Amino acid sequence: MEIEIIIIATLLSLSGAIFSFWQIKKDRPHQRVFWLMLAVFVFQIWFLSIRGQSREACPLADWGERLMFLSWSLTFFYLAVGSTYRVSLLGLFTAPVITVMQGGALLPNVLNRNPKVIGVTDYWREAHAALSVLSYGALTLAAVAGVMFLVLNSLLKKQSFTTGLFGKFPPLTTITTSMVRLTWVGVTILTFGVGASFKMEGIESSVHLWVALMSWLSYLVLLIAKATRGMTNLRFSWSVILLLGLSIAAFVSV
Amino acid sequence: MPIYCLGLNYRSAPVEVRERFAILDSRQGEEAKQMVLQAGVSEAVVLSTCNRTEYYLVGSESDWAGFKHFIIRHLSLDSIAQECFYDYKGREAAKHLCRVMSGMDSMVLGETEIFGQVKKAYQLALEVQATRGNLNQLFQKAISVAKKVRNSTQIQMGQTSIGNVAVDLAEKIFGDLGKSPVMIIGAGEMSRVTGQSLLSRGAKSIFVANRSFDKAESLAQEMSGKAVRFDDWADTLSQVDVVISSTSAPHYLIGPDDIEAVRRKRKFRPLFLIDIAVPRDINPEVTSIEEVYLYDIDALEQIADKARDKRQAQLKLCEEIVKEAVEGMSIFGVVESS
Numbered sequence: 347m348e349i350e351i352i353i354i355a356t357l358l359s360l361s362g363a364i365f366s367f368w369q370i371k372k373d374r375p376h377q378r379v380f381w382l383m384l385a386v387f388v389f390q391i392w393f394l395s396i397r398g399q400s401r402e403a404c405p406l407a408d409w410g411e412r413l414m415f416l417s418w419s420l421t422f423f424y425l426a427v428g429s430t431y432r433v434s435l436l437g438l439f440t441a442p443v444i445t446v447m448q449g450g451a452l453l454p455n456v457l458n459r460n461p462k463v464i465g466v467t468d469y470w471r472e473a474h475a476a477l478s479v480l481s482y483g484a485l486t487l488a489a490v491a492g493v494m495f496l497v498l499n500s501l502l503k504k505q506s507f508t509t510g511l512f513g514k515f516p517p518l519t520t521i522t523t524s525m526v527r528l529t530w531v532g533v534t535i536l537t538f539g540v541g542a543s544f545k546m547e548g549i550e551s552s553v554h555l556w557v558a559l560m561s562w563l564s565y566l567v568l569l570i571a572k573a574t575r576g577m578t579n580l581r582f583s584w585s586v587i588l589l590l591g592l593s594i595a596a597f598v599s600v
Numbered sequence: 601m602p603i604y605c606l607g608l609n610y611r612s613a614p615v616e617v618r619e620r621f622a623i624l625d626s627r628q629g630e631e632a633k634q635m636v637l638q639a640g641v642s643e644a645v646v647l648s649t650c651n652r653t654e655y656y657l658v659g660s661e662s663d664w665a666g667f668k669h670f671i672i673r674h675l676s677l678d679s680i681a682q683e684c685f686y687d688y689k690g691r692e693a694a695k696h697l698c699r700v701m702s703g704m705d706s707m708v709l710g711e712t713e714i715f716g717q718v719k720k721a722y723q724l725a726l727e728v729q730a731t732r733g734n735l736n737q738l739f740q741k742a743i744s745v746a747k748k749v750r751n752s753t754q755i756q757m758g759q760t761s762i763g764n765v766a767v768d769l770a771e772k773i774f775g776d777l778g779k780s781p782v783m784i785i786g787a788g789e790m791s792r793v794t795g796q797s798l799l800s801r802g803a804k805s806i807f808v809a810n811r812s813f814d815k816a817e818s819l820a821q822e823m824s825g826k827a828v829r830f831d832d833w834a835d836t837l838s839q840v841d842v843v844i845s846s847t848s849a850p851h852y853l854i855g856p857d858d859i860e861a862v863r864r865k866r867k868f869r870p871l872f873l874i875d876i877a878v879p880r881d882i883n884p885e886v887t888s889i890e891e892v893y894l895y896d897i898d899a900l901e902q903i904a905d906k907a908r909d910k911r912q913a914q915l916k917l918c919e920e921i922v923k924e925a926v927e928g929m930s931i932f933g934v935v936e937s938s
Contacts, residue, residue: 502773503887505899508906517775518870576867578890 348393348457352414355389356448358382363441370438370514379437383421386444390418403464404472406479409450410457412597415476417447419483423531427487427524435514436524439490470545477539478558482593484532485565489590491525492583499580522579526572529586533565558596564589601642601734604664605693606671606685607654610707613684621675623648629724636730640667643735647700647721649714651707656697658734664689694929697742698922702749703756710755710911715746738929745925752921755914758907762790762900763797765907766874770798770842773872773893781805783840784825785833785854786847787815790876794844795823807840809833811847838862844874845881852883859889876900 362382369379393414397405405411424440451457498515501507515521540562543555568585571577608618623631628646635644635657643658659667672682688696699705701718722739725731731739750756759765767777774780782803784791787810795806806825810816813829820827828836837843837858847853859871873894875882880896887894 498772502769502893505895507903512772515772517771518773520775576864576869578868579870580890 348396349452349459351389351393351396352410352448352451352457355386355393355417356445356452358386358389359441359445359448362386362437363445366435366438366441370435370511379441380425383424383437383441383444387418387421387425390414390421394418397461400461401464404476406475407461407464408456408458411451412479413447413451413456415479416482416486416597417444417451419480420444420447420486421483423484423487423528427528435494435511435516436487436490439494440487443486443490468547470542471547474539474542474546477535477542478597481532481535481539482597484528484535485586485590485593488525488528488532489587491521491528492586495521495525495579495583496587499583518579522582525583525586526569529565529569533562533569536562536565554596557592561589561592561596564592601658601660602664602690603693603734603738604657604659604667605654605688605696606657606668607647607652608681608684608686609652609654609705612686613681617681617684618651618653620681621648621653622650623653625720625724628721629728629730632725632730633728638667638670640664643732644730645722645725645735645739647718649717652700654700656693656735656738658732691926691929694738694742695922695926697738698745698925701742701746702918702922703746704749704915704918704922708760709908709915710757710760712750712756715750719743741925741929745922748925749918749921753914753917755911755918757914758903758910760904760907760911761797762876762897762904763794765900765903766794766844766895767797767801769893769895769903770872771801773870774841777802777842778804780841781807781839782842782844783807783809783828783833783836784819784823785809785843785845785881786877787812787819788846788848791844791846792819792822794846794874794876795819798842798844799823803842807836809836834858834861838865840871841869842872842874844876846876847881849877849881850879853881854886855883856886856889859886859892863889863891874900 359382362379365382366379394405397411397414401407406415420440421444424436427436494515495518497511498518498521501509501512501515502518506512540558543558568582568589572582608621610618623646625648628648631646632644635641635646635655641657641659645656647654647656655671657667668687671677675681677685696705697718701715703710703712703714706714718739722731722735725735759768770777770780777798780803782795782798782805784795784806787808799806806820806823807828808816808820808823808825809828809830809832810819811830813827816827816830819825843854845853854873868891870891870893873882873886873892875894875896878897882894882896884894884896886892
């Protein structure tokens with residue numbers, strides 16, 4: 347059943363990406379992508395709910411669950427930002443990322459077909475894992491906004507205005523504002539996630555701990571530098587994208 | 601009862617002829633009322649803009665020659681002016697109105713202002729009861745045709761003037777221009793026009809720097825802005841997001857060093873530079889600074905040209921919509937007598 351749900355969610359997000367691209371090409375409005383992503387969100391919740399019940403714990407026990415949790419978090423922030431800040435084109439950039447993540451969960455041996463009951467033994471560990479993955483959703487979306495900034499910045503600098511894509515982009519400062527806010531949201535959630543890890547039973551020095559701490563600290567320094575002394579939006583975008591790489595390294599080193 | 605259109609526009613008459621026949625907005629209704637008092641004229645709408653003056657009339661076929669003669673006398677048309685007037689009858693008149701209202705007959709192809717102007721002229725005629733069944737149907741139909749042209753084609757897409765192109769780019773960078781202070785360096789006509797475009801789209805805080813401080817003050821007053829001494833423009837650079845430069849300086853006025861000097865103070869915010877001077881005022885090397893976006897007059901003109909070409913390419917599609925609509929109008933009996 348879970349596999350079928352992931353397949354449907356993946357097909358929906360893939361349709362969102364294709365539909366978004368097609369509408370840009372045809373120079374038409376692209377609000378419908380939002381509704382497709384909402385449908386994806388529903389299927390993700392369904393999947394996580396089934397797996398949560400099977401595990402009797404937060405469904406983050408295998409890579410399939412982690413990828414689906416991360417996809418859910420990314421979709422959640424996309425839906426929140428998409429409707430709040432009206433950042434057009436975000437769907438075009440986000441839907442393919444979600445498709446790839448969900449597609450990854452469908453690869454052989456990624457999702458355990460017979461999930462064993464884990465049960466909650468340490469609530470701090472559960473909180474740490476859930477909050478960290480949630481924060482990665484916001485940070486991934488910030489990186490997606492960073493990519494959008496780089497594309498628009500390049501079009502403006504090269505004076506390439508004839509593509510249909512150019513007309514559909516939101517203003518540069520709107521992208522930057524969303525990127526900064528999403529990074530703040532991500533770092534705030536990550537702070538609680540990292541804080542929870544210090545309460546976990548049997549915490550010990552590990553690669554994961556140090557990479558996660560370094561990633562959290564780097565984001566914090568970046569945001570403080572941006573707020574106090576200022577920073578070009580280009581540098582901020584690159585930093586957000588590169589730091590996501592570091593966060594993924596922490597994620598992988600679990 | 602056939603429909604007639606008699607008029608002149610920017611293509612058929614130079615401005616010195618057009619201005620003789622221009623009718624104030626407040627007089628257009630009265631002029632339409634005067635028309636329907638003439639024998640043989642049952643309905644009238646008078647349209648007058650800076651680019652055209654047109655009379656849309658419904659009258660009997662047999663009176664057309666006499667009516668035309670009356671117009672010549674009424675408007676005191678000399679032989680030169682008579683040559684500038686065109687006239688359309690029946691279906692052609694309906695087609696002409698649809699084209700005018702859709703912006704297809706405008707000096708700037710696809711402009712939208714004419715839609716409101718025609719609507720207002722019709723409204724004024726309606727208020728003085730100068731229209732009835734025929735012109736009411738015709739104008740209502742023309743309104744829906746113009747809306748269809750606007751919604752189903754791209755004839756209004758893109759900006760065709762340098763000022764508006766600059767404003768579009770500024771909005772693409774900053775979004776709401778109300779929060780982006782602007783500095784105009786050089787108080788010439790191009791600066792004024794571009795500054796006005798920014799003002800019309802929400803820019804609020806405007807600084808004007810010019811070698812002649814009196815001229816700077818005069819332009820600043822016109823734009824509800826603030827005049828800045830020419831020697832102080834570099835200091836003002838730290839406060840603004842948009843700079844329009846159009847001086848007659850024979851050398852570069854703004855270089856990378858000027859911007860480097862204020863980057864930190866500006867907290868590396870984006871800086872949009874519009875150089876409409878020839879020779880150029882801004883050294884193109886400033887584009888190597890990450891947050892600087894520079895566009896000179898050629899770049900802006902190229903964008904405007906592309907938009908014009910795009911609109912021109914849409915004209916065929918628009919003509920088809922108008923043609924189809926006008927052919928359909930015969931069912932209302934509006935232009936049967938063409």
